[in-house]
Amino acid sequence: MKKKVLAFLLASTMVIEPFTVASAADFSDGMGHEDVQFNDDAEDVPEIENNVNGVDQFSADAVGEGENSSKPPEDAIQMGNDVWVTFDDSTGTATISGKGDMWDYYENGKDFSNTHQNPFIGKSGIKKIVIEDGVTxxxxxxxxxxDNKDSIEEVRIEGNITKIGNYAFDNCYNLAKINFKEGINEIGRYAFENCEKLEIVVLPNTVKTLGKYCFSECHNLKTLTLSNSLKVIPERAFQRCFNIEEVILPENLEDIGEGAFYLCKGIENITFPASIKSMGEISFADCEKLKNVVFKEGATGNLSFQMFRGCNKLENIVVPKSITSIEEQAFLDCKNLATVVVMGNTTKVRYSNFSNPFEQCSNLRTIKGYSCSYIKRYYDSLSKDQKDQITFEAFEGKLHQWSTEKEVIKEPTCTEEGENVYRCEICGATKKAENRK
Structure with missing residues (x-):
């Protein structure tokens, strides 16, 4: 029982005030004297358990409830609930560390609470930004x-970032290197706009969302690998990336936004997957080296307004039957386009007295399609001089689109049967229907 009392008193003393090793020894010696008496009627005092759930309760390593698990350096500036940045002026490095999400900042330079100023304001000479593991x-x-974004040359991501925010690195003109690691789901709008020195972008297959203008004006971007998880390439995402040499569109891509690859002068080949449903206006306009365009079987949507405008290396185009329409000026000013093949008779061709899909295609010589088709109707609308330059080659067979309602050609009389026909909605041909009596 004496040992139990001793344990209780020791624990109580440590809680109440600091207890040195020497005083503990003195106290222990005193307890050892024979004249210390205890009442045999006193209740037993329960022993204090030190080791609870594997943690030494009296150890200096035990962390109190509510304490932060990460301890920032003394000179760190907070930029998230548990995220901090330090600046090393000697190396020009900004290191962002901690756990969880960074705060979003706004155009006024403040966070959502309007109390924390962006720590990069007033800094200069930063060459490298390191984002350590733990930041999400x-x-x-x-x-x-x-104000010195042109000083930044490298961004190194060490952990599993899930999102890169809007305008995060825009106008970092000399940013030449960034690693996109597995785990990134989203890259925000304008995130890397005007990063003119960026040459390689490899997006892991975890990337599902891109914001508009995300890599716009990256003039020296040569190598672009897109995530196979992308279903949408948004508006102007890669416009004016003059030096992209090759683009492989994701297998499940459904939508290409307006001007997505506008003025990507280096692209030579493009293959649209079967999953494609929408292709925006001027999405490949002024791609001067584009010479091969392929649509996989099943691709749908419209060849939109000025979609391939100014693609001067393009000589032939085959439009699959699954394409809904060819819009006005879709191939405007494709000076070397010589042959157009439209595989479907129901693919509409939009034209007027003032505009048509093949406007200023000065070398167009052959159009191929069914004799009953919208492309044939377009050809029939051409002037004599245009027809002298362009020939129409008809596929074998006719695929009419018969009306569902009968058309009365002749009303029946007392002596003669009436005459009913079905009319083709494309070419106007008729076929005899059951006569009315």
Missing amino acids: TIGNYLLKGY
């Missing part, structure tokens, strides 16, 4: 207010 997102407007 890169906030919107990460560098808003940093």
Whole structure:
């Protein structure tokens, strides 16, 4: 029982005040004297358990409830609930560390609470940004207010970032290197706009969402690998990336936004997957080296307004029957386009007295399609001079689109039967229907 009392008193003393090793020894010696008496009627005092759930309760390593698990350096500046940044002026490095999401910043340079200023404001000479493992997102407007964006040359991501925010690295003209690691799901709008020195972008297959203008104006971008998880390439995502040499569109891609690859002068080949459903206006306009365009079986949607405008290397185009329409000026000013093949008779061709899909295609010589088709109707609308330059080659057979309602050609009389026909909605041909009596 004496040992139990001793344990209780020791524990109580440690809680109440600091207890040195020497005083503990003195106290222990005193307890050892024979004249210390205890009442035999006293209740037993329960022993204090030290080891609870494998943690030494009296150890200096035990962390109190509510304490942060990560301890920032003394000179760190907070930019998330548990995210911090330090600046090493000697190496020009900004290191972002901690756990969880960065705060999003706004155009005024403040966070959502309007109390924390973006720590990059007023800094200069940063060459490298390191984002350590544990940080999970890169906030919107990460560098808003940093006036020397052209000093940044490298961004190194060490952990599993899930999102890169809007405008995070826009106008970092000399940013030449960034690694996109598995785990990134989203890259925000304008995130890397005007990163002119960026040459390689490899997006892992975890990337599902791109924001509009995300890599716009990356003039020296040569190698682009897209995520196979992308279903949408948004508006102007890669416009004016003059040096992209090859683009392989994702197998499940459904939508290409307006101007997505506008003025990508280096692209020579493009294959649209069977999953494609929508292709935006001027999406491949002024791709000067584009010479091969392929649509996989099943591709749908419209060849939109000025979609291939100014693609001067394009000589032949085969439009599959699954394409809904060819819009006005779709191939405007494709000076070397010589042959157009339209595989479906129901693919509509939009034209008027003032405009048509093949406007200013000065070398167009052959159009191929069914004799009953919208492309044939377009050909029939051409002037004599145009027909002298362009010939129409008809496929074998006719595929009429008969009306569902009968058309009365002749009303029946008392002496003669009436005459009913079905009329083709494309070419106007008729076939006899059951006569009315």
